[in-house]
Amino acid sequence: MAESPITPRSKDFAAWYQDVVLQGDMAEPAEIVKGCMVIKPNGYAVWEGLQRELDSRFKETGHQNVYFPLLIPQSFLQKEAEHVEGFAPELAVVTIAGGKELEEPYVIRPTSETVIGHFFSRWIQSWRDLPVLMNQWANVVRWELRTRMFLRTTEFLWQEGHTAHATHGEAIAEALRMLDIYAEVAEQVMAMPVIKGRKTNSEKFAGALQSYSIEAMMQNGLALQSGTSHDLGQNFGKAFNVQFQNEEGRLDYVWQTSWGVSTRLIGGLIMTHSDDKGLVLPPKLAPVKAVIVPIFRKGEEGGAVLEAAHKIAKELGAKVDDRPGQTPGAKFFHWERRGVPVVLELGPRDLAAGNVVLKRRDTGVKEIVPREQAAEKLQAALARMQTDLFEKARKHLRDNCVLANSIDEVQAILGDVTAESGGGRFVMVHLKDDPACDARLKEFKATVRCIPLVDEYDGAGTCVVTGERVEQRVVVGKAY
Amino acid sequence: MAESPITPRSKDFAAWYQDVVLQGDMAEPAEIVKGCMVIKPNGYAVWEGLQRELDSRFKETGHQNVYFPLLIPQSFLQKEAEHVEGFAPELAVVTIAGGKELEEPYVIRPTSETVIGHFFSRWIQSWRDLPVLMNQWANVVRWELRTRMFLRTTEFLWQEGHTAHATHGEAIAEALRMLDIYAEVAEQVMAMPVIKGRKTNSEKFAGALQSYSIEAMMQNGLALQSGTSHDLGQNFGKAFNVQFQNEEGRLDYVWQTSWGVSTRLIGGLIMTHSDDKGLVLPPKLAPVKAVIVPIFRKGEEGGAVLEAAHKIAKELGAKVDDRPGQTPGAKFFHWERRGVPVVLELGPRDLAAGNVVLKRRDTGVKEIVPREQAAEKLQAALARMQTDLFEKARKHLRDNCVLANSIDEVQAILGDVTAESGGGRFVMVHLKDDPACDARLKEFKATVRCIPLVDEYDGAGTCVVTGERVEQRVVVGKAY
Numbered sequence: 027m028a029e030s031p032i033t034p035r036s037k038d039f040a041a042w043y044q045d046v047v048l049q050g051d052m053a054e055p056a057e058i059v060k061g062c063m064v065i066k067p068n069g070y071a072v073w074e075g076l077q078r079e080l081d082s083r084f085k086e087t088g089h090q091n092v093y094f095p096l097l098i099p100q101s102f103l104q105k106e107a108e109h110v111e112g113f114a115p116e117l118a119v120v121t122i123a124g125g126k127e128l129e130e131p132y133v134i135r136p137t138s139e140t141v142i143g144h145f146f147s148r149w150i151q152s153w154r155d156l157p158v159l160m161n162q163w164a165n166v167v168r169w170e171l172r173t174r175m176f177l178r179t180t181e182f183l184w185q186e187g188h189t190a191h192a193t194h195g196e197a198i199a200e201a202l203r204m205l206d207i208y209a210e211v212a213e214q215v216m217a218m219p220v221i222k223g224r225k226t227n228s229e230k231f232a233g234a235l236q237s238y239s240i241e242a243m244m245q246n247g248l249a250l251q252s253g254t255s256h257d258l259g260q261n262f263g264k265a266f267n268v269q270f271q272n273e274e275g276r277l278d279y280v281w282q283t284s285w286g287v288s289t290r291l292i293g294g295l296i297m298t299h300s301d302d303k304g305l306v307l308p309p310k311l312a313p314v315k316a317v318i319v320p321i322f323r324k325g326e327e328g329g330a331v332l333e334a335a336h337k338i339a340k341e342l343g344a345k346v347d348d349r350p351g352q353t354p355g356a357k358f359f360h361w362e363r364r365g366v367p368v369v370l371e372l373g374p375r376d377l378a379a380g381n382v383v384l385k386r387r388d389t390g391v392k393e394i395v396p397r398e399q400a401a402e403k404l405q406a407a408l409a410r411m412q413t414d415l416f417e418k419a420r421k422h423l424r425d426n427c428v429l430a431n432s433i434d435e436v437q438a439i440l441g442d443v444t445a446e447s448g449g450g451r452f453v454m455v456h457l458k459d460d461p462a463c464d465a466r467l468k469e470f471k472a473t474v475r476c477i478p479l480v481d482e483y484d485g486a487g488t489c490v491v492t493g494e495r496v497e498q499r500v501v502v503g504k505a506y
Numbered sequence: 507m508a509e510s511p512i513t514p515r516s517k518d519f520a521a522w523y524q525d526v527v528l529q530g531d532m533a534e535p536a537e538i539v540k541g542c543m544v545i546k547p548n549g550y551a552v553w554e555g556l557q558r559e560l561d562s563r564f565k566e567t568g569h570q571n572v573y574f575p576l577l578i579p580q581s582f583l584q585k586e587a588e589h590v591e592g593f594a595p596e597l598a599v600v601t602i603a604g605g606k607e608l609e610e611p612y613v614i615r616p617t618s619e620t621v622i623g624h625f626f627s628r629w630i631q632s633w634r635d636l637p638v639l640m641n642q643w644a645n646v647v648r649w650e651l652r653t654r655m656f657l658r659t660t661e662f663l664w665q666e667g668h669t670a671h672a673t674h675g676e677a678i679a680e681a682l683r684m685l686d687i688y689a690e691v692a693e694q695v696m697a698m699p700v701i702k703g704r705k706t707n708s709e710k711f712a713g714a715l716q717s718y719s720i721e722a723m724m725q726n727g728l729a730l731q732s733g734t735s736h737d738l739g740q741n742f743g744k745a746f747n748v749q750f751q752n753e754e755g756r757l758d759y760v761w762q763t764s765w766g767v768s769t770r771l772i773g774g775l776i777m778t779h780s781d782d783k784g785l786v787l788p789p790k791l792a793p794v795k796a797v798i799v800p801i802f803r804k805g806e807e808g809g810a811v812l813e814a815a816h817k818i819a820k821e822l823g824a825k826v827d828d829r830p831g832q833t834p835g836a837k838f839f840h841w842e843r844r845g846v847p848v849v850l851e852l853g854p855r856d857l858a859a860g861n862v863v864l865k866r867r868d869t870g871v872k873e874i875v876p877r878e879q880a881a882e883k884l885q886a887a888l889a890r891m892q893t894d895l896f897e898k899a900r901k902h903l904r905d906n907c908v909l910a911n912s913i914d915e916v917q918a919i920l921g922d923v924t925a926e927s928g929g930g931r932f933v934m935v936h937l938k939d940d941p942a943c944d945a946r947l948k949e950f951k952a953t954v955r956c957i958p959l960v961d962e963y964d965g966a967g968t969c970v971v972t973g974e975r976v977e978q979r980v981v982v983g984k985a986y
Contacts, residue, residue, distance in 0.1 A: 056625075058582075059575045059612065060603075064625055067570035067640075074571065090547035091554065095539045096614075096645055096661050097598070102538075115605055118577070120614070122599040123540075124649030132539065134576075134600070134614075145536075145544055160547075165576055165645065169604035181576050 032363075034302045039246040040446045044175070046296055049363040050305030053175045061173035061180035065289065068305075068364055069176075071313030072292055073183065077163065079215045079310075080185060080287065083207045089159040089187060094141050096165070097132035102140040106265040109139065112232020116168040118180075134167040139233060139258070139284055142188045143266030150190060150280060152271045157200070158190040176293030177250070177506045184288035190280040192272060194259070197281035198236075201255045202479075204285040205238045208253035216291065217308040217416035218242050218298045219423050220252060221452075221501060223476025228464035231284075235259035241475045241501060243423045244297040247443065247450020249475045249505040252294050255285035293506075298419050299388070305365030306388050308415050309408040316344035316404055317361045318382075321354045321373035335372050338382060342401050344370065362387065367411055368404060386411055388418075427452045429483070429499070433466060433490045436502055441470045443504050454499040456487035463491045467502060475501040512843075514782045519726045520926045524655070526776055529843040530785030533655045541653035541660035545769065548785075548844055549656075551793030552772055553663065557643065559695045559790075560665060560767065563687045569639040569667060574621050576645070577612035582620040586745040589619065592712020596648040598660075614647040619713060619738070619764055622668045623746030630670060630760060632751045637680070638670040656773030657730070657986045664768035670760040672752060674739070677761035678716075681735045682959075684765040685718045688733035696771065697788040697896035698722050698778045699903050700732060701932075701981060703956025708944035711764075715739035721955040721981060723903045724777040727923065727930020729955045729985040732774050735765035773986075778899050779868070785845030786868050788895050789888040796824035796884055797841045798862075801834045801853035815852050818862060822881050824850065842867065847891055848884060866891055868898075907932045909963070909979070913946060913970045916982055921950045923984050934979040936967035943971045947982060955981040 031049050033041040047053050052069035056062040065073065081091070097120060103110045113136045120132045135141065142160075150158060167181045187204060191197040205222055212220045220240035230237035234256040242250045262268070263279035272278050299306040309315055320335040322328045332348060339346045347357045354371075361369050371383040371392075382400050384393045388411055395403040430436045430453045443450045457463050457474060467473055481498040489496050511529055513521040527533050532549035536542040545553065561571070577600060583590045593616045600612045615621065622640075630638060647661045667684060671677040685702055692700045700720035710717035714736040722730045742748070743759035752758050779786040789795055800815040802808045812828060819826045827837045834851070841849050851863040851872075862880050864873045868891055875883040910916045910933045923930045937943050937954060947953055961978040969976050 056575050056621075058579055058621070058624060059577045062575040062577070064575070065573035067572055070571045070573055073573075091550045092547055093545035093550055093553075093663065095536050095542040095544070096647065097539045097542070099538055117603070117605075118600045118612075119602040120598045121601045122611075123597070124651075125595055125597075131602075132598075141536075141538070144538060167576065171604075183573065 030302070032302060032304055035245065035448070038446055039448050042302070043297060046300045046305050047175050050296070050365055052292065052296065052305065055175060059180065061170055063175045063179050065183075068313060069292060072295065072307065072311055073289060075311045075313065076211070076215075076291060077185075079211050080207070083211065084161050084185075084187065087203065087207070089161045089189075091162065092160050093162055093164070094138050094145070096135055098135050098138075098141045100131045100133050102144065103133060105140065106233045106262055108261075109233035113137070113168075116170065118167045118169055135164070136166055136168045137284075137286070138162065138164070138186055138188065139262050140266070143262040143268060146190050146280065146282075147266050147268045150268055150270050153192045153273050156190060156192045156270060156280065157196065160189065161185055161187040174293070174506070176289055176296070178290070182288045182290065184286050187283070187285045189283045190263075190268065191283070192270070192278075192281070194281045197283050198257050201236075201238060201257045201283045201285065204283070205240065205253070205255040208240050208255070208285075208287055212240055212242065212252055212291075213416065215308070215310050216295050216298070217310075217412055217419060218252070218294055219416065219420040221476060221478055222480070223478040223501065225254075225476060226459045226464055226474045226500075228461045229474060231256045233258065233261050235261065238479075239476055242294050242298065243426060243450075243452060244294070244506070245422065246297070246445060246448035247426050247503075248445055249450075249452065249501075249503040250290070250294045250297070251475070251505065252291055253285070253287040256283060258282040258284060299415050300365070304363035306415070307365035307367060309367045309412045312365060312367050314345050314364075314366050315408060316342060316368040316370060317366050318344050318346045318370045318372055319354050319357045319361075320346065320348065321371055331372055331374060331377055334377055338370070338372065338397065338400060342404055344404070368407055370400070370404075388415060423452070426450070427454060429453075430455045431490065436467070436472065436490065437470050440472045440502070440504055445506065450504050453502045454483055455502055456489055456496050456498075457500050457502065458489040458492050458494055458496050460492065463489065466491050472502050472504050475503050475505060477501075510782070512782060512784055515725065515928070518926055519928050522782070523777060526780045526785050527655050530776070530845055532772065532776065532785065535655060539660065541650055543655045543659050545663075548793060549772060552775065552787065552791055553769060555791045555793065556691070556695075556771060557665075559691050560687070563691065564641050564665075564667065567683065567687070569641045569669075571642065572640050573642055573644070574618050574625070576615055578615050578618075578621045580611045580613050582624065583613060585620065586713045586742055588741075589713035593617070593648070596650065598647045598649055615644070616646055616648045617764070617766070618642065618644070618666055618668065619742050620746070623742040623748060626670050626760065626762075627746050627748045630748055630750050633672045633753050636670060636672045636750060636760065637676065640669065641665055641667040654773070654986070656769055656776070658770070662768045662770065664766050666764060666766040669763045670743075670748065671763070672750070672758075672761070674761045677739075677763050678737050681716075681718060681737045681763045681765065684763070685720065685733070685735040688735070688765075688767055689720050692720055692722065692732055692771075693896065695788070695790050696775050696778070697790075697892055697899060698732070698774055699896065699900040701956060701958055702960070703958045703981065705956060706939045706944055706954045706980075708941045709954060711736045713738060713741050715741065718959075719956055722774050722778065723906060723930075723932060724774070724986070725902065726777075726925060726928035727906050727983075728925055729930075729932065729981075729983040730770070730774045730777070731955070731985065732771055733765070733767040736763060738762040738764060779895050780845070784843035786895070787845035787847060789847045789892045792845060792847050794825050794844075794846050795888060796822060796848040796850060797846050798824050798826045798850045798852055799834050799837045799841075800826065800828065801851055811852055811854060811857055814857055818850070818852065818877065818880055822884050824884070848887055850880070850884075868895060903932070906930070907934060909933075910935045911970065916947070916952070916970070917950050920952045920982070920984055925986065930984050933982045934963055935982055936969055936976050936978075937980050937982065938969040938972050938974055938976050940972065943969065946971050952982050952984050955983050955985060
């Protein structure tokens, strides 16, 4: 047997990830453009699945899709002081267009708060115009130094929601509602458990009052910030003069939110479930849920097996791998590496016995089922696999959340952890929301992932850096 | 009554179009970025409808969605001589990124043949790897001098299909198959009749061997090139060294196609069906197919009417306009301008009589129907409206196709026609596929729209410019 094209996780987690992405037909590096990738058919189909799940939830909660320009006048970013400071180092700038040097350069959107702020100021005059609840599916560009496919790429695909409200209370409720939707899709669709929390002031979005995020734990124990939702306060309202007459007839600035998830989610999906054999996809997001591999030697009852395979496939909504010139073994590897949840085998003996063999991708367990029960058993296996993947990931997350009560303890746990080595943990520690505390963690490349919205630990305690009393433990970890 | 916010077509067709777009909540100009627009909720929802219709047909014919980078190294475009000549004047160029001047600038994709050619050369080695059938949904940028919302914008959204084949015959069949899909969506979904044809050598895509297009006629008689499909021959295969071993074991260059439609289709949709009252949308693409407007005076039986309206709406899958503080009249205008195919009225007298009033957007005709037949009558009205819109547009196209047998005659018909004036025609004339003939038409700003794939006229004849014998009449018109 040929050597596996996939590096084991234990050997080099980063190399394993790259191999899984490539062998799973998910993406490949596009080295011709710094830090970019090509999203390949299997990867794009997963993205379409995520889009469907997210988009229907956005629409159910009253949001409408729109599309704003890719290019933004450079001066727009400068209108919100923190925003430009955060994004200026990462901008791609268009200076020539239509054969001429531009008087004012355009930047390719790294995010669209500024251009949308401009239009909100046009569209919103009165409390009657509020709330405005919009979303756009788009590409953005951020010139990153260190890139990894899906996790951090120069260009990525995402959705960005942008809303404007009459009161701060409504804006906060909106930001938290969308965070809940992200958590729901992560857990119930992606089978990826997350911790919902608030970002520290050091880690929040450039220009936000508060940022909220969902944080997932990869198999190497590193955190992946998987979605963010921002309470922008009146910062962009003031920068772009988005004023409205409130119900009392007075002028006020709107309260805004923005929230986004991106193709980064696909990286999280891969690093949550996949194994040393390759990609594992949760059934709800698998573009192909089941494949039937017919097994027969040349000439040997091939016709009958193939015919039955196609008949069963039709009943199950499955695909038949009837490619000629490929051995059944090669076909099994092919679909295994692509993360297809269930592969069904059908050979002459199965046919004679009236059975099919059903094999789950995650456990590798085979089940012989009577042909007339195949549809029902397949549905049960898919449902069970979806639940099992979530439970397994949740156990991994729980088993790797540890308490610490001093900064030395935190450093001892996380100090040597890298993306390659694995062994990461979420360390629950009392820590003040203060840039000095974030800076102390940076000394060993750790960060506060979030301040959980629900405290599952022991409540208030003493900050391990400043010695001051703080309300609850925060999540500290190393992150992508 | 307030003056209509929509300029009549007869007064100024271009102003009418702009008004319909704005009042229909379809788009608005984004003057902050030259020639760009914001696609607003109603416009984006129509685009989503078109995407669904197209995407399902692409997938049924074996194509897979993928995503390639937005940015392309400038040198890539230079590899295909005609291609760079065609696109160089329209490029937006990124020269600075991440705070540094780039050694080699990137262009924002005006189309993706070059970057895809690069990846095809990586992926394709053998005839077993063929055909490759891919599509991407993306934004592109072309720095245009004269722009109009949807019809020609600096940035636009589109899909671009890219395929590679082992033989020229297969590539031609693919290009024509996709042209057929475009024509099917235009006619059966958009209710917009089109003429399928081949472009002249002067008008073909930069880098193609042959280009095919569907050409529609707007209400002012101007042509709109609504979709194109290109037989790229081996031009990009040679430029990007996409070689494969054929079944006989010899190396050959792949034969490629590319094909695309864009948000321009929405402009065509608007200019095909809308009227002086505003937007008219064919039922199959209308995001909201029916709205119920409850009618009652303050206090007067409002409760019973509203309750019944919501009940009927649920049965019909319709929307109730229960916005307080708006008169029924204002609501009718609101939905009329947004192109909702059917508005249902329900007042106390209708309620007492067990009726609802059903009004079609295109004809304005009202029909009183018994409430228990409302669902059935609504479906019938929508189906009828879809057919009627197509028949009306087809009649307009047929009535405005005229024959001409000399170049003076062509000039007499088209010479004074502008987008604003209207009065355009498709002039069917014998003309040679020769740059000199295209140039002669340019003198009065007309072009060969296409050489129809099916000749519905009198076959061969004498070219009105060169006097040579040509196989069939071509379509000459003024175009967007």
